[in-house]
Every structure is written in structure tokens, then in C-alpha cells.
Amino acid sequence: MLEIELRPEEFALFRKYIYEKVGISLSDQKTTLVKGRLNKRLNHLGLKSFRDYYDYLVSDVSGEELSFFVSAISTNVTSFFREGAQWKWLESYLPAFIASKKEKKIRIWSAGCSSGEEPYTILMFLQHHLSDFERWDIKILATDISSKVLTHAMKGAYDPKAVEGLSKEIIARSFEAKKTEEGRYQIRSSLREKILFRKYNLVTDPFFFKNRFDMIFCRNVMIYFDDVTRHDLIGRFTTLLPKGAPLFLGSSESLTTHRESLKLLGSSIYQRL
Numbered sequence: 001m002l003e004i005e006l007r008p009e010e011f012a013l014f015r016k017y018i019y020e021k022v023g024i025s026l027s028d029q030k031t032t033l034v035k036g037r038l039n040k041r042l043n044h045l046g047l048k049s050f051r052d053y054y055d056y057l058v059s060d061v062s063g064e065e066l067s068f069f070v071s072a073i074s075t076n077v078t079s080f081f082r083e084g085a086q087w088k089w090l091e092s093y094l095p096a097f098i099a100s101k102k103e104k105k106i107r108i109w110s111a112g113c114s115s116g117e118e119p120y121t122i123l124m125f126l127q128h129h130l131s132d133f134e135r136w137d138i139k140i141l142a143t144d145i146s147s148k149v150l151t152h153a154m155k156g157a158y159d160p161k162a163v164e165g166l167s168k169e170i171i172a173r174s175f176e177a178k179k180t181e182e183g184r185y186q187i188r189s190s191l192r193e194k195i196l197f198r199k200y201n202l203v204t205d206p207f208f209f210k211n212r213f214d215m216i217f218c219r220n221v222m223i224y225f226d227d228v229t230r231h232d233l234i235g236r237f238t239t240l241l242p243k244g245a246p247l248f249l250g251s252s253e254s255l256t257t258h259r260e261s262l263k264l265l266g267s268s269i270y271q272r273l
């Protein structure tokens with residue numbers, strides 16, 4: 001493989017473009033990371049310089065290359081029942097939440113859902129805790145900027161390692177009895193059809209939502225965003241949450257703004273005031 005250099009002026013072009021398009025702020029320290037992670041891509045595309053790759057990236061109106069770039073420089077790491085304390089908190093929140101419902105209808109957004117473990121966990125959780133789960137109209141909107149992870153999420157097939165921590169009961173209830181040909185655990189179609197997977201850029205795509213959500217999960221997504229982008233996105237989330245509804249962030253994320261509209265309940269869970 002040809003080792004292609006990334007010159008400072010080229011890096012500056014990527015930095016500006018990625019910030020405007022995705023809200024990710026790349027510091028100078030990220031030069032090595034960008035160079036290292038994208039070199040294979042340039043070779044694959046037969047491009048000789050990062051300037052050529054920049055032109056290729058900005059001219060791709062489909063957004064596919066941008067999605068590839070973001071996947072290459074950020075992490076898609078996720079897992080079932082990640083952030084255990086938040087699921088514990090939800091257990092205590094659920095009875096009053098269910099009692100407050102006039103209609104048997106639940107709407108949740110998993111924003112930055114990666115390969116799907118988060119939205120499927122939400123369904124596994126509700127299935128476990130609602131004795132009349134089948135009688136509820138439950139829809140999860142699961143969005144991500146990366147087409148690659150969304151393809152995986154939509155298939156809903158997971159390696160044995162990914163389901164290792166799940167109880168036998170959850171595995172039996174949420175996955176098909178028969179594994180896929182590749183030996184993966186396949187999420188049942190009855191669960192998959194409750195999720196609407198969509199490619200969606202949280203920073204630049206319009207907020208088109210007509211209805212509000214009972215909860216929003218946006219965990220471990222804003223780690224790369226700068227304060228302005230984070231502030232703006234949280235502000236938009238609050239408009240989609242009714243009073244009392246929770247917003248879940250990643251455990252390493254905290255809010256320094258929007259104190260007037262969001263109250264910290266602990267474990268990076270915020271409640272709409």
C-alpha cells in the first residue's frame with residue numbers, strides 16, 4: 001500500500017468541511033489519525049493525494065463518502081444494555097410513566113444508534129417489563145449518519161460475543177431460535193419491525209419531526225462535537241420532549257447549558273422541566 005502524506009493545508013480543508021457538515025471538531029492532534037485511517041481508502045479509490053480525496057469527498061452529493069469518513073475517524077462502539085445505571089433508573093421510572101399514558105403508545109428516538117444494540121435494548125427492556133407488551137403500539141426511531149452501521153442494525157444479526165452478557169430469557173424472547181448461516185443471533189422480525197432505521201445527520205439535517213418523543217437517547221454521540229454544536233442539538237432535543245420526559249446522554253457526557261429546561265437526575269439522565 002502506498003503511504004500518502006497529509007499536508008497541513010489539506011488537513012485544514014478536511015477540518016473545515018467536517019465541522020460544517022457533521023459538527024465534529026478535529027484538532028491538529030488528529031492529523032495522524034485522519035492520515036492513518038484514510039490511507040487505505042485513498043489507495044482503494046486509486047487517489048494519489050489527500051487533496052484529490054477532498055475533492056472526491058465534497059463532490060459526492062449522496063453523502064455516502066461523508067458517512068464513510070465519519071465512520072473512519074470516529075467510533076461506532078456500542079453494546080446491549082450499555083450504561084447499566086440508566087436501565088436501572090428506567091425500571092423505577094417505568095410504572096409512573098406507563099400509568100400516565102392515556103393511549104398505549106410509546107415513541108422513542110435512539111439518535112446515533114450505531115449498529116442497533118441501543119434501540120434493540122430499548123425493546124428488550126420494554127418487552128421484559130411490560131406484561132402486555134404486545135398490546136402496545138411501540139415505535140423506535142433509530143438514526144445514524146453512517147450507512148455502514150445502519151445496514152448492520154437493520155439486519156439485526158449479532159455475533160455470539162455481542163450477546164454474551166444477555167440473560168437466557170432475553171435471548172430466547174428477542175432472538176430467533178435458529179442462528180443465521182454465519183452463526184449469528186438474529187433479532188426476531190416482530191421486534192425489528194418496531195424500529196424505523198433512518199440515515200440522519202444530527203448536525204445538518206432538518207428537524208422534521210411532527211410529534212414529540214417519550215424519551216430520547218443520544219448517548220456517546222456528542223463526544224466529538226464542540227460546545228456550540230452540542231448546545232444547539234440539545235436545544236432542539238428539548239423541543240421534542242414533553243415535560244417530565246428523560247433525555248439520556250453517555251456517562252462521560254454532561255450538560256453545562258440548558259439548565260432552565262433540563263434537570264440532571266443522575267447517571268447522565270436529564271429530565272425535561
Ligand SMILES: C[S@@+](CC[C@H](N)C(=O)[O-])C[C@H]1O[C@@H](n2cnc3c(N)ncnc32)[C@H](O)[C@@H]1O
Pocket residue numbers: 022023070071074075076077078079082111112113114115118143144145146149200201202203218219220221250
Ligand atoms: C459511539 S457510537 C454510540 C452508539 C450508541 N448510542 C451507544 O451509546 O452505544 C456513536 C455514533 O454516533 C454516530 N454519529 C456521529 N456523528 C453523527 C452525526 N453528526 N449525526 C448522526 N450520527 C452521528 C456515529 O456514526 C456512531 O455510530
